[in-house]
Amino acid sequence: MGLVAQAGAELTKRAEDADVIVVNTCSFIESAQQESVNTILEMAGHKTAGTAKKLVVAGCLVERFRDQIRKDIPEVDAVVGTGELEKILAATGISPAPTKINSPFVVLQSRPEGDARAAQGRFSRDSWARESWTGAVGDLPNYLYDDATPRILATPRHTAYIKIAEGCDHPCTFCIIPQLRGQFRSRRFESVVAEAERLAQSGVREITLIGQDTTCYGEDFGLRDGLARLLEKLARIETLRWIRFLYAYPNKITDKLLETIAQHQKICSYMDVPLQHASASALKRMKRGGGAEVFLRAITKMRRVIPDLTLRTSFIVGFPGETEKEFEELCDFVREVQFDWMGAFSYSDQDGAAAFALEKKLSAREIESRRKHLMGVQRQISKKKKKALVGREFDLLLEGESEETELLLEGRTPMHAPEIDGKVFVNEFPDEVKPQPGQFYRCQITESHDYDLVAKIV
Numbered sequence: 384m385g386l387v388a389q390a391g392a393e394l395t396k397r398a399e400d401a402d403v404i405v406v407n408t409c410s411f412i413e414s415a416q417q418e419s420v421n422t423i424l425e426m427a428g429h430k431t432a433g434t435a436k437k438l439v440v441a442g443c444l445v446e447r448f449r450d451q452i453r454k455d456i457p458e459v460d461a462v463v464g465t466g467e468l469e470k471i472l473a474a475t476g477i478s479p480a481p482t483k484i485n486s487p488f489v490v491l492q493s494r495p496e497g498d499a500r501a502a503q504g505r506f507s508r509d510s511w512a513r514e515s516w517t518g519a520v521g522d523l524p525n526y527l528y529d530d531a532t533p534r535i536l537a538t539p540r541h542t543a544y545i546k547i548a549e550g551c552d553h554p555c556t557f558c559i560i561p562q563l564r565g566q567f568r569s570r571r572f573e574s575v576v577a578e579a580e581r582l583a584q585s586g587v588r589e590i591t592l593i594g595q596d597t598t599c600y601g602e603d604f605g606l607r608d609g610l611a612r613l614l615e616k617l618a619r620i621e622t623l624r625w626i627r628f629l630y631a632y633p634n635k636i637t638d639k640l641l642e643t644i645a646q647h648q649k650i651c652s653y654m655d656v657p658l659q660h661a662s663a664s665a666l667k668r669m670k671r672g673g674g675a676e677v678f679l680r681a682i683t684k685m686r687r688v689i690p691d692l693t694l695r696t697s698f699i700v701g702f703p704g705e706t707e708k709e710f711e712e713l714c715d716f717v718r719e720v721q722f723d724w725m726g727a728f729s730y731s732d733q734d735g736a737a738a739f740a741l742e743k744k745l746s747a748r749e750i751e752s753r754r755k756h757l758m759g760v761q762r763q764i765s766k767k768k769k770k771a772l773v774g775r776e777f778d779l780l781l782e783g784e785s786e787e788t789e790l791l792l793e794g795r796t797p798m799h800a801p802e803i804d805g806k807v808f809v810n811e812f813p814d815e816v817k818p819q820p821g822q823f824y825r826c827q828i829t830e831s832h833d834y835d836l837v838a839k840i841v
């Protein structure tokens with residue numbers, strides 16, 4: 384969006400008003416692929432109707448089905464993979480000139496672990512070559528955006544995501560992200576800081592650091608505790624109020640990282656650690672390692688160092704061969720840990736992922752029943768945890784009118800990351816306060832539901 388706007392295009396959210404439509408796609412699991420294809424087909428309708436002149440498909444679906452998209456959907460004029468951002472201007476027809484989009488900060492390196500995985504074929508799109516992978520180009524994306532890359536925020540102006548790294552070197556057998564996104568590489572430290580400073584100057588008060596694996600940040604250029612150092616540096620930006628990061632890899636959480644979170648007021652006491660399972664045997668088949676005991680020790684330490692920690696995780700249920708005993712182990716673990724937030728995802732069989740070849744696949748029905756059961760366990764935990772918050776006071780970032788009803792306002796506390804966690808509805812504020820979206824207030828929790836809270840501004 385930043386590149387096309389800089390080249391002079393006017394952006395619109397209304398497809399029916401657009402001359403050029405760009406569909407940014409996901410290809411992580413089958414449901415995401417289906418959603419992407421449905422959207423492309425829907426947008427193709429605008430071309431057939433003659434309102435749009437060009438249809439461009441971008442993102443991960445292109446990395447996987449490049450030729451097939453063009454062959455099966457003739458309305459598509461151009462495709463742009465995740466590593467080809469500089470092609471967006473030519474693809475949209477906005478400017479034929481090649482764009483130079485990387486600043487001198489970008490010097491790509493790799494981690495020894497990633498090089499070893501590459502040698503084992505982790506990133507290969509050929510080694511599992513089946514029909515659905517034909518058309519994926521052999522070259523892995525090696526792109527990283529930079530502080531010099533023009534950007535337009537798709538989030539409200541007070542909050543922004545910053546991607547600090549791209550790609551992933553882990554061998555998780557259910558996941559094709561490494562083949563789609565390439566080997567792990569970090570953005571330069573100075574580049575991330577420069578971008579955060581610029582965003583803060585433009586009014587952003589909350590920053591969420593993302594990447595497929597944020598906790599490996601900096602390892603490719605020899606930085607130890609790179610994420611902790613980066614957080615420390617960002618915490619010095621005066622006008623930022625909340626900083627957090629998502630997607631921590633369990634065995635990459637260092638003491639220094641925990642201490643850094645604990646020491647800085649601006650770094651939210653919030654950790655998102657997708658554990659994927661708790662049974663050691665299931666985790667072994669997932670090639671993730673760990674297990675309930677190891678995780679429990681790690682979580683005890685996290686809670687000791689950061690006493691007000693909000694802990695989020697996600698699990699995959701119904702992984703091939705998941706026995707009832709393994710599933711029960713997972714449920715027991717969830718009961719024991721009492722996560723603040725938890726997501727449960729049904730295993731999705733992906734051609735190209737190592738788990739595709741595993742035996743003892745569970746039926747979709749069984750997987751869904753286990754997912755519902757696990758979510759039921761968490762619902763009770765969440766209900767209890769939210770109830771314990773009634774009467775307590777927190778800082779609240781007001782988001783604006785509630786999406787559910789215009790009679791309520793909605794906000795978030797440090798316990799709530801943007802978009803993924805429950806909501807805080809605000810139904811009361813002092814007469815002299817005129818609530819402004821994007822501003823911080825002190826609130827008191829007055830009511831609780833299974834996942835959501837109700838608060839008044841005090």
Ligand code: SF4
Pocket residue numbers: 551552553554555558559560561595596632
């Ligand atoms: S760490 Fe995440 S992105 Fe990387 S392979 Fe595992 S699940 Fe996929």
